[in-house]
Amino acid sequence: EAETEDFFTEQNVIDGFVFQVGSLEALYLAQRGHRVSLYEYREDIRKTPQVRGRSINLALSVRGRQALKGVGLEDQMIHEHGIPMRARMIHRLDGSTYSMPYDARTNQCIYSVGRNYLNGLLLKESEKYDNVQKFFNYKLIQTNLKNGSLTFTNTATKETVEVNADLIIGADGAFSAVRKEMMKQPLFNFSQEYIEHGYLELCIPPGSDDGFQMPPNYLHIWPRGQFMMIALPNQDCSWTVTLFMPFKNFKNINSEEVLIDFFEKYFPDSIPLIGKKKLIEDFFAGSPSPLVTVKCRPYHVKDKALIIGDAAHAVVPFYGQGMNAGFEDCTLLDELFKKHNDHLASILEEFSTTRWRDTFAISDLAMYNYIEMRDLVNRPSYKLRKALDDFLFWLMPDTWVPLYNSVTFTSMPYSQCVKNRTWQNKVLAMVILFVCLLVFLFLIYTRK
Ligand SMILES: COc1ccc2c(c1)CN(c1nc(C(=O)N(C)c3cc(Cl)c(F)cc3C(=O)O)c(Cl)s1)C2
Numbered sequence: 001e002a003e004t005e006d007f008f009t010e011q012n013v014i015d016g017f018v019f020q021v022g023s024l025e026a027l028y029l030a031q032r033g034h035r036v037s038l039y040e041y042r043e044d045i046r047k048t049p050q051v052r053g054r055s056i057n058l059a060l061s062v063r064g065r066q067a068l069k070g071v072g073l074e075d076q077m078i079h080e081h082g083i084p085m086r087a088r089m090i091h092r093l094d095g096s097t098y099s100m101p102y103d104a105r106t107n108q109c110i111y112s113v114g115r116n117y118l119n120g121l122l123l124k125e126s127e128k129y130d131n132v133q134k135f136f137n138y139k140l141i142q143t144n145l146k147n148g149s150l151t152f153t154n155t156a157t158k159e160t161v162e163v164n165a166d167l168i169i170g171a172d173g174a175f176s177a178v179r180k181e182m183m184k185q186p187l188f189n190f191s192q193e194y195i196e197h198g199y200l201e202l203c204i205p206p207g208s209d210d211g212f213q214m215p216p217n218y219l220h221i222w223p224r225g226q227f228m229m230i231a232l233p234n235q236d237c238s239w240t241v242t243l244f245m246p247f248k249n250f251k252n253i254n255s256e257e258v259l260i261d262f263f264e265k266y267f268p269d270s271i272p273l274i275g276k277k278k279l280i281e282d283f284f285a286g287s288p289s290p291l292v293t294v295k296c297r298p299y300h301v302k303d304k305a306l307i308i309g310d311a312a313h314a315v316v317p318f319y320g321q322g323m324n325a326g327f328e329d330c331t332l333l334d335e336l337f338k339k340h341n342d343h344l345a346s347i348l349e350e351f352s353t354t355r356w357r358d359t360f361a362i363s364d365l366a367m368y369n370y371i372e373m374r375d376l377v378n379r380p381s382y383k384l385r386k387a388l389d390d391f392l393f394w395l396m397p398d399t400w401v402p403l404y405n406s407v408t409f410t411s412m413p414y415s416q417c418v419k420n421r422t423w424q425n426k427v428l429a430m431v432i433l434f435v436c437l438l439v440f441l442f443l444i445y446t447r448k
Pocket residue numbers: 057058059088102110219221230232242317318319320369373404408
């Protein structure tokens with residue numbers, strides 16, 4: 001007897017970020033024969049016209065691909081839509097650029113994918129399952145996790161409906177309503193932190209030949225210490241550019257002249273690409289969005305409710321893992337459904353006890369990148385460490401997997417990636433100490 005699972009993927013489009021983990025999880029459960037009701041806060045994205053310039057994109061890496069593969073969508077996502085980014089393209093202040101490959105050894109790459117396309121694909125796929133029902137424009141107003149009941153208001157008809165479910169899954173983003181309800185439970189730990197940086201999306205349109213204005217198979221980065229800009233390519237040969245800067249710096253840019261002077265000073269090569277007029281329009285059209293990181297545990301209430309994706313672990317984007325980690329939740333949950341043969345109490349319990357170490361680890365890694373970001377790619381010691389890492393990776397590929405490679409190009413649990421880094425730091429410290437000792441002894445010996 002298939003149970004009914006209610007999903008709740010309130011799609012708060014927070015600054016254009018649309019949460020897709022719920023739609024993916026619906027496919028995994030439908031695949032297992034469960035009856036799924038998918039409640040979306042917003043209108044069906046496929047009906048709303050593609051708002052130009054709001055094509056938010058993300059860096060899909062191995063963990064996200066793995067999750068899409070589990071529901072048969074990896075190939076379509078990667079080969080029909082994804083744009084491979086084989087290296088970073090760093091833009092210096094003088095406008096010159098140099099590239100740093102993601103994985104020189106095996107040429108693995110990450111893919112730039114559009115969120116709207118991804119969302120449309122997941123929703124279209126769910127139409128193949130008659131055991132998935134989708135309800136759009138449903139806003140959650142009341143939750144009773146203990147008896148699995150939810151009350152929604154249909155934002156179009158204003159009618160209120162109450163639904164009951166065997167399992168409620170909240171995939172409703174960093175400001176999750178389901179998590180808010182969970183927090184009333186005893187022993188529920190929660191922390192949230194806003195960082196001082198905000199971000200603003202700009203757009204580099206296609207060139208006069210309707211092609212890319214920059215080399216397309218790269219993640220373009222303008223690292224400027226306190227500021228940073230990155231650009232990911234879109235299918236229509238435009239680029240979605242994200243400018244990261246402390247809110248106080250955004251506030252200081254309060255006129256067109258100040259804005260143009262700022263870009264002339266920090267991102268001169270990007271002005272002809274974006275276009276002065278578009279730059280002024282886009283910059284003052286929106287306001288910078290906040291970046292929040294949320295840590296909480298456990299992720300469940302008995303056998304009645306679970307939170308996944310950003311609702312369970314919102315991370316800052318400085319590792320490009322937010323969506324990948326959310327999708328990985330679905331892969332792990334499906335493995336637990338198989339392992340415990342759909343016994344919900346065991347599944348939810350094990351998900352909470354095993355997943356939090358990895359989500360805390362990627363949260364800390366992303367925050368560490370943010371702190372280090374000032375000179376993430378500029379600091380000589382960063383380059384030295386990267387050269388050393390790449391050499392040892394080449395020498396012992398199965399033993400020495402550098403942190404960035406293990407996070408981005410393997411499904412190694414995030415907490416294991418961090419443990420590896422810790423022992424690698426110890427080994428390198430000993431090697432450096434040993435070399436210093438040798439040099440010291442050599443100097444003493446030759447002085448005699
Ligand atoms: C749309 O919004 C965003 C915002 C930030 C990111 C992405 C999309 C995609 N991002 C990726 N980051 C890594 C990574 O591991 N690191 C250390 C990096 C970290 C920073 Cl901040 C960076 F600029 C480059 C790299 C890099 O290595 O290229 C990947 Cl691998 S993909 C960051």
